[in-house]
Amino acid sequence: MDRIQLGELEVSRQGLGCMGMSEWYGPADWDTSIETISRALELGVTFLDTADVYGAGHNEVLVGRAIAGRREQVQLATKFGIDRSGGDQARVIRGEAGYVKRACESSLLRLGVETIDLYYLHRPPQTAEIEETVGAMAELVTEGKVRYLGLSEVDEPLLRRAHAVHPITAVQSEYSLWTRDVEAVTPTMLELGIGLVPYSPLGRGFLTGAVDPQKLDDKDFRRFNPRFSDEAAQANLAIVAAVRAVAQRQGVTPAQVALAWVYAQSARLGVPVVPIPGTKRVRWLEQNVAALDVRLTEQDLAELDALGTQVVGARY
Numbered sequence: 001m002d003r004i005q006l007g008e009l010e011v012s013r014q015g016l017g018c019m020g021m022s023e024w025y026g027p028a029d030w031d032t033s034i035e036t037i038s039r040a041l042e043l044g045v046t047f048l049d050t051a052d053v054y055g056a057g058h059n060e061v062l063v064g065r066a067i068a069g070r071r072e073q074v075q076l077a078t079k080f081g082i083d084r085s086g087g088d089q090a091r092v093i094r095g096e097a098g099y100v101k102r103a104c105e106s107s108l109l110r111l112g113v114e115t116i117d118l119y120y121l122h123r124p125p126q127t128a129e130i131e132e133t134v135g136a137m138a139e140l141v142t143e144g145k146v147r148y149l150g151l152s153e154v155d156e157p158l159l160r161r162a163h164a165v166h167p168i169t170a171v172q173s174e175y176s177l178w179t180r181d182v183e184a185v186t187p188t189m190l191e192l193g194i195g196l197v198p199y200s201p202l203g204r205g206f207l208t209g210a211v212d213p214q215k216l217d218d219k220d221f222r223r224f225n226p227r228f229s230d231e232a233a234q235a236n237l238a239i240v241a242a243v244r245a246v247a248q249r250q251g252v253t254p255a256q257v258a259l260a261w262v263y264a265q266s267a268r269l270g271v272p273v274v275p276i277p278g279t280k281r282v283r284w285l286e287q288n289v290a291a292l293d294v295r296l297t298e299q300d301l302a303e304l305d306a307l308g309t310q311v312v313g314a315r316y
Helices: 030-042 054-066 097-111 130-142 156-165 186-192 230-250 254-269 282-293 298-309
Strands: 003-006 009-012 015-017 047-049 075-080 116-121 146-152 170-174 195-199
Touching: 003 195, 009 075, 015 030, 030 054, 030 282, 054 097, 075 097, 075 146, 097 116, 097 130, 116 130, 116 170, 130 146, 130 156, 146 156, 156 186, 186 195, 230 254, 230 298, 254 282, 254 298
Parallel strands: 015 047, 047 075, 075 116, 116 146, 146 170, 170 195
Antiparallel strands: 003 009
């Protein structure tokens, strides 16, 4: 597994998103998830992504148990800021200094570690100015509880304000063939030396062609995602067909083509790109890792680039 720099933080070229192991993507299975994380480390996928909100802390506990005794192998990223204590319909994005400090202490306890490698603000805060939030995060760096700072789903002005308080190492945003929003921010990221960490690089599984929206579990939030709704899903199958056509030419899977497209954008955007495809199963993990060997042609890239304007339905 190749390594890549996110600022001063060296990580594996591909990461592993762990959210679905606890929530949102159907039933969770502790043992299967532990097996998948262990296999990821064997394959050199050492950049693990979690958050305090995933499964109300369950995911951090899971990841912490999975890496027990192997902490030195891992670049551990987690996030804070989404307060669901009042219920999902009344969630608040918090950023007060005191909340930041408490959130970090709680994450360290659940993860069973002394230091978090990359600590993200999960979304722009509603309860504080970004300067207060990042200022508190910077104090965590000084205290040795956090090594580097990140932001998730942030626009250009807010990124600049945050970076002025303390250097930002990475921006995590949804990015894939059918979600290009973050490209509006990447010129600033290039200027400031900030890396991009795409989540959902497979379009929440839709781009793989292996997800039937009609058969999703009741606990799977994609059942209510606009792009997975009946009419939108039917329209978006044209995107899947185009990805499949490239995959057939390449002799690989649609998922590997979708991931290879994301990797190819690093040269175009000029910033380090480290996707964190999520999975609960070893089979899909191994398929995702194999995407690192896929080399798309100029024709492939041209066909895939055109798909971004064809998507039907909002992200959320």
